[in-house]
Amino acid sequence: MTTQPSARERVLAAYEDLLINDGPRAATLDAVAAAAGVSKGGLLYHFKSKEALTEGLLGKLAELAAVDFELMANDPEGCASYYVRTSVFGGTVFDRCVVAAMRLAQGEDSTVRAAFLAMHATWYRLILEDIGDPAVARAVMLLGDGLYFNAALFGLPTDAKNDGGTQDAVDVQSLLAVVRQLRSSVRA
Known part of the structure; x- marks a missing residue:
């Protein structure tokens, strides 16, 4: 049985994908939340800012x-x-x-x-x-x-x-x- 990645893991994966495919400018909090399939509030629960997202990465x-x-x-x-x-x-x-x-x-x-x-x-x-x-x-x-x-x-x-x-x-x-x-x- 495979476990689903947590919302935090999905957010980090989405951030990685956006950075790799589209670059840092495209990796906005809104874009990361959308790519991860979470609300912006859900993203902010795990990462309070883009700097926190980078720290997570x-x-x-x-x-x-x-x-x-x-x-x-x-x-x-x-x-x-x-x-x-x-x-x-x-x-x-x-x-x-x-x-x-x-x-x-x-x-x-x-x-x-x-x-x-x-x-x-x-x-x-x-x-x-x-x-x-x-x-x-x-x-x-x-x-x-x-x-x-x-x-x-x-x-x-x-x-x-x-x-x-x-x-x-x-x-x-x-x-x-x-x-x-x-x-x-x-x-x-």
């Missing part, structure tokens, strides 16, 4: 990031491999939350930027503990960030046959081999 992002950090720290292939392997946009709840928050980060909201800085700092710390070299850890992060950016922006498929001259797909396994080489070169 950032709280959800922090919870999902904490789960991701735990998975990353315990990955048998290492934190660096985990970061690159999971940097393919997969449309997960975490991915959607990240993209929605990224839309807000493009504006002037310093709380959203601070949330991303904190997430990035934790990812970096975990990768550095795995790799042991700050420059190589940063290179791994940039590799994963570029992979995520390209997948989210261009929708590039992964691990498909590339025709040789175009960027039809991203071969994640080849990138993971590069991460293993980088890790080996630091430990040698």
